[in-house]
Amino acid sequence: MRMNLKNTQLFARIRELPRAHRAGLAAGITLLCGLMLLPSDQVEASRNSESLILDAGVRYPLELSVADAPAIDFGEDETTWTLHKVGNGDTLAMIFKRAGFSARDTYNVTQAGELAKALVTLVPGDKLWLKADKQGNFAGLKYDISSRETLLIKPQDDNGTMTADLETKEVETRYNFAQGEINSSFWNAGVSAGLTSNQIMNLAGIFGWDVDFAVGIRKGDSFSIVFEEHYIAGEFVGYGDIVAAEFVNRGDKFAAIKYTDGNYYTPEGRSMRKSFLRAPINFKYVSSNFTKKRFHPVQKRWKSHNGTDYVAKVGTPVMAAGDGRVIKSTYNRFNGNYVFIQHGDQYVTKYLHFKKRAVKAGETVKQGQVIGYLGSTGMATGPHLHYEFLVNGVHRNPRTVELPEARPIDKAERNAFMKLAKNRLTQMKNNKRIMLAMQ
Structure with missing residues (x-):
């Protein structure tokens, strides 16, 4: 109450002053208030003990916490790569347009040589890394062709000429081990051992000349393999080859070692590969075996069956059982579409009832080559x-x-192979011992 009375008396006296005095008093009050609001030399600019004085035109580092720091990769010329994912219906031209590049840039990239053709087959989910320079012009493209190879396209000059190169990542090879025992089927045993479908098929291919995987497998048969695993920068990228394998079939043990020539040999250096495939087709089952006496289902009479009938899906590829020359490739009402192959002086193989033939008489074929369906x-x-x-x-x-x-291992390679075979067998034996101890 007392403060309000004093304020009223003060304002009354100010109003009694001449206009010029009132104006001067107002200016003085304004100046005083402004000085009161200015910071003194003792005011802290931050929580630090030292005050920060900034000079115009000078860059100062700004410390950010890890959570606040932006993930920017300044390249060689202080530009950065940006990720563009391929969507449904996307083309290279559409992606370039969204990135701010011209149709001319798209054309120049597609003309960067044979490697650039990989960009024609872009599919949804693929990733492109694009780079622009400071002026916004196209400065580079990266595209992962595989886990090991990256396509790099960049300008060579100012005329739009591009260079295309493959950046190959270093692959580390590690070795792993698997084993299994057959209770119901070879396939199920492979799956239970953690093998992929390709590894199961490759294992069957290694021993396919010695083991009949269609009807010759028995409960209690077993296998062990050492195989490659590939890593890039510590990250698993895929499986490699089977480098050593063992298969026990009906008490008989077979072992195979992969050599640097890509072929498999026994530990003694004999080739696992025979001159002929045991069966020239991946089949479901055998419907009729070789026999001297069989009742013919069409002719309705007893006669010899001089071959083996393999049942599979229509159109399944049939392979040449061995290297040779096609001596017949034609059709008749008994054999249907058929192919005969001569292998040297002693051997002939015959293939009947094709839906379609894939070779002609007189052609030379290699083992495993498709000759019909x-x-x-x-x-x-x-x-x-x-x-x-x-x-x-x-x-x-x-x-x-x-x-x-x-043919067995080459004589010049025999010593090197025997050393490798010994190491592989020791590797497999030690892994089997470890697996046994873990059970």
């Missing part, structure tokens, strides 16, 4: 391959005939 043409009750094996003109059982072996 399974069907049911000719005198056949259903889709199958009828396969015959002749030695010196005499029919032999394709599944039991003794196959001639391919």
Whole structure:
């Protein structure tokens, strides 16, 4: 109450002053208030004990916490790569347009040589890294062709010429081990051992000349393998080859070692590969075996069956059982579409009931080459391959005939191979011991 009275008396006296005095008093009050608001030399600019004085035109470092720091990668010329994901219906031109690059840039990139053709097959989910210079012009493209190879395209000059190179990442190879015992089927045993479908098929291929994986597998058979795993910068990127393997079939033990020539050999240096495939097709089952007496389902009479019938899906590729020359490739009402192959002087293989033939008479073929596709043409009750094996003109059982072996390890490589084989077998033996101890 007392303060309000004093304030009223003060304002009354100010109003009694001449106008010029009132103006001067107001200016003085304003100046005083401004001086009171200015900081003194003792005011702290931050929580630090030292005050910060900034000079115009000088760059000062700004410390940020890790959480606040932006993830910027300044390149060689203080530019940065930006990620662009390929969406449904996207083309390279559409992605470049969204990135701010011209149609001319797109064209120049596609003309960067054979490697640039990889950009034609972009699919949704692919990633492109693009870079622009300070003026916003195209400065580079990166595209992962595989986990090991990255395509790099960048300008070579100011005329729009581009260079394309492959950046290859260093791959570290490690070795792993797996083993399994067959209770129901070889395939299920492989899956239970943690093998991929490709590894299971490759393992069957290694021993396919010695083991009949269709009907020769028994409960209690077992396998062990040492295989490659590939890593880039410590990250797993895929599986490599099987480098050593062992298969026990009906008490017989087979072992295989992969050498630097890409082939598999026994520990003694004999080739795992035979001159002929035991079966020239990946089949589901055998419908008719080789026999001297069988009731023919079409002719309705007893006669010899001089081959083996393999049942598979129509169109399944049929392979040449060995290297040779096609002596017949034609059609008749009994055999349907068929192919005969001569292998040297002693051997002939015959393939009947193709849906379609893939070779012509007179052609030279290699073991494993596709010569036709399974069907049911000719005198056949259903889709199958009828396969015959002749030695010196005499029919032999394709599944039991003794196959001639391919060439052994080269003499010049024998010592190096024997050393490698010893190491691989020791590696497999030690891993088997560890697995046994863990059980």
